[in-house]
Amino acid sequence: MAKIIISLLIPLLASCSVLNRNARSSVSTMCVDLLSTRVAVDVPTPLCINKENYEEGVIYFVSFNDGTMIFHEGALAGFDVDEYTPLGSEHTKKYKIYWGNENGKFWKKYVGGGVRIYYFDVNKESKKKYDDIIKSIRIRKLWRPKSPASSNE
Structure with a gap:
């Protein structure tokens, strides 16, 4: 009886390990609100997201286990990647x-609609994943109400 159970479990366990190896990583749409735009991008689950506001802009630093991305809109900010x-x-x-x-690592800079998006410090094995992220970029202008006109005129 034990031999029958083991002979049934071996193919089941083998098929599960093949399915797990071929499974895709979890990808979701991340929306980043910058100054005047919303950037939607399809990304794997990030490890860490940090947002920094400054007088002239907004910066998001998004870290993954195999690279880093920057989403930026504004003035007066420069990054090491800009010098490459x-x-x-x-x-x-x-x-x-x-x-x-x-230095043996890949980088890419996307500039469009006043927005700059970078990836850098990416190994050859992960480059396609980051290229797919760049290809998934969708930029939409945010509607901002105009300030009311002064009534003293």
Whole structure:
């Protein structure tokens, strides 16, 4: 009887291990509200999200186990990635993308609609995942009410 049970469990356990190995990581849509835009992007579950407001802008730092992303809108902020020499670029009417390799790690910079989005410090094995994140970017202008006109005029 034990041999029958074991012979039934072995294929079951083997199929579960194959399913688990081929399972995709959990991906969800993350929305980031910057100054005048909302950025929606499909990302795997991040480890840490930090938001920093300053007088001229907003910065989100999003950390994963295999790289980092920055979402930024505003002035006067510079990042180390801005100093990297690009190996290539793509330009359209809506956006510009620059990419390269720095110290054996991959990086990419997306500029569009006043928004800058970066990934950096990414290994070759994870590059496709981050490229897919960049491809999933959706930017929408936020509606902001105009301040009421002064009644003293």
